[in-house]
Amino acid sequence: MADQDAQDRNLPASPKKIARSRAEGQLPRSRDLPHFALMVSGGAVLTAAGPRIVEKLRQTLASALQFDASLLARPGFMGERLADMTIAFALVAGPIAVLLMLVGIASNLASGGWNWTTKPLQPKFTHLNPLPGLKRLFSGQGLGAALKAVLLALVLGVVGGLVLKDRLATYVGIMSVPLPSALAYAGQQLMGGLALLAIALALFAAVDVPLQRQLWLRRMRMTREEVKQELKEVEGNMEVKARMRARMREMARRRMLAAVPQADLVVMNPTHYAVALKYDEGRMAAPKVVAKGADLLALRIRDLAKDAKVPVLQQPVLARALYAHAELDREIPAALFGAVAQVLAYVYQLRAAMRSRDVAPPDLPHPHVPPELDPHNQPGWAPDED
Template identity: 30%
Template sequence: MSWAKCSTPGPKPDREPQMLANLHLAFRAVFPSSDLWQCSNSGLWNTSSIARSCGSALNSGDESATSDAPVTGSPVESVASLAGQKVDSEFAIAEAIKNTAEAAREQWAVSFVRDLPSTEILAIDTISAPASSEWLDLQLFAAEDEGRTEEPSERRKREEREKGNVPKSQDMAGSAILIGGVLMLFLFGTYMVQRIGEMFSRYFGLIATQQGVFGIEELQVLMKDLFYQTGMILLPILLVTIVMGVIGNVVQVGLMFSLQTLQFRFERMKPDFKRVLPVRRNLFNLLKVIMQMLIIAGAAYLVIIDDFIPMLKASGMGLTQAVTIFATVALKLLLLCGVLLLIISIPDFFYQRFEYIENLKVTTAEAKRERKDEEGDPLLKQRQRERAYEMRRQKNMLGEVPQADVVITNPTHYAVALKYDQLESTAPMVIAKGTDQLAFSIRKVAQEYSIPVEENPLLARTLYRDVEIGQEIPESLYRAVSVIFSRLTKFRQRAGA
């Protein structure tokens, strides 16, 4: 990451040599191994060579040194010795810095020392000097999604789901609510109108009976009954719309309950320019809104054309018949719009899933860190697998020791078990070997099964080093091993006699 420390601008100092030495240290801190100190015959640093040097240093990733480079002699002599000639003034250095910043495509920064007060030196086009000395992160202006190429892990998706961040189309749930409400009005609209008419008739009759004079208790009873009757009329529609809204969300994200989306977050108050900039999501939403407007206009045209004649005849009908005709047309229009919007919400749902995955993508380093946190350190897991494999191998190898003819030892640090079957092999074969604790286990098994143990340090080390398990011994060891087998054969013959 590139950083720049900018100092407070001030008057030009009289200590030009000290300033040049400090500037030299600053350049050394950024590009320690480049040929930045080559100069031209004019006595000034050549800006083109500086730009080339900075570019090569950037390409090679040379941004990691410190500014602890020793400076010998006077500051002017130090700079002149590195540059080859004496530098004329800090104004030339400032111009070189500007040109270098442009040539390097504004991808680098110079770590200025704090006691550099020269306004000309700090007047760099790519860095604005603040009023006080502070560190500025130059990567704040980089693309937010730069380098985010790895797919999100299941753990990351699960964490976002717990926060209530899931991919879904709001239009799908809204369309389902609209369709459910319109269907309820189609099915129970007449009944609801009758109930409303009966309710108002009863209330108007009660008012006429009381001549508009009510006590406080009578008025409370009247208001309670009014709210109850209104609630009973609207309750079926409210229940259906709630159920349809839940179904519209469950179909997209499954059963989920999270209160974190209701919590206040200060980050939501910050201005987000992405909402107004022509990014991909905003362009898609614009196209979606245009499509919805066209669909609503087309649906209205089709419904009105289909019922145009009955609507014209309504002018000569009674109030009830006219209201019925226009209410039927409105419900047909709402139902058609709801169905069409529901169809449009299907591609919107898949687009929201695409944007959701894109926003959750991480960099390669973040993906490795997540895998490390979830699965553990890969190196540790590798060591554990290697250890488990080694333990299984040792266990299998110890199971072969009882078939050995002889065990050759160091006598304590090495142990090699040999088996010789004249029908299966032409020479003795190594069936087990080990050092230290494993060698002790081999000797212990040999003692349990009465297998001869021969002490021959040189032969044991040679067999362990040169012969792998399952291989026959080389011809160079035939003589040494044959001596041991001959002695064992004679011993067995005497024991049998």
């Protein structure tokens, strides 16, 4: 089952999963890089400031070992002397400790970046179960980490043993020289051995840093089902969104159809397209489209207009141009002002004749529509689905 799961996780981690992993404190961290950085930094500090540190410690120890009868007669003298020695040693070791702490933080940031979270500090009682712990211990990742640690310890032990074997006679000879010279010479030999150990750690760090990142990315891989589930979480359920869009379209269609009885006229083609127009000279700069539709919706607009006694004019080219270029609840394009003005004038004349029972106006006008606005002259054009 584990092998099958690993095979299914063949997709790279999404930004959301990486962010969630960072929030949980899971980052690609290399342990060898901080070890190398701390050893190099400590060696550099000892090389640069070693003599001064030794001299300061020598002076502190010499001052602490000076006693006289008057000082010993004071009851709290020994406590005061111990406090002074502690402060003196802290002033020497404190800056070194702070420097090494900063180096350790910087080396960890270099391998995984900055991340602030308290989740790793929260207690997880599931970790008290020994069975999952044994499973992790004997997993491929756990065995790999154990083998790497054993190999590192073996390499460092061999390097340290060879250095000690090569310089054993030198260390024995140091015992015959004065203490200051012996300490200085021992420090030089020690720094030489640390340099070899630092080279070995550098090689391990150079391999471990990219290796840890690759292993982390491999653990972050996702299955296709996880990707689909995440897309649903990010974008919402597609079926729900489709139903919401359909409901919104239905509501918009109802509002549009409710505006048809208040229109001044409907232009048709004669059954494929229908566009309802309204014009209020006092409030509108140009006629506005209050409803439009194709096919069955066009027939619905025609029927509503006839029931409300709204004139329905057969103007195929104008209807196609208005349907293709005019937006709902917007004014018509300026290029169609003249054509729409002609049909509106005809409608107004028709209404005036009906009220006064005068002679009806002549036949329907044939307004001029620029050829480039007729969608039939545009190859590949198709009406929007209603």
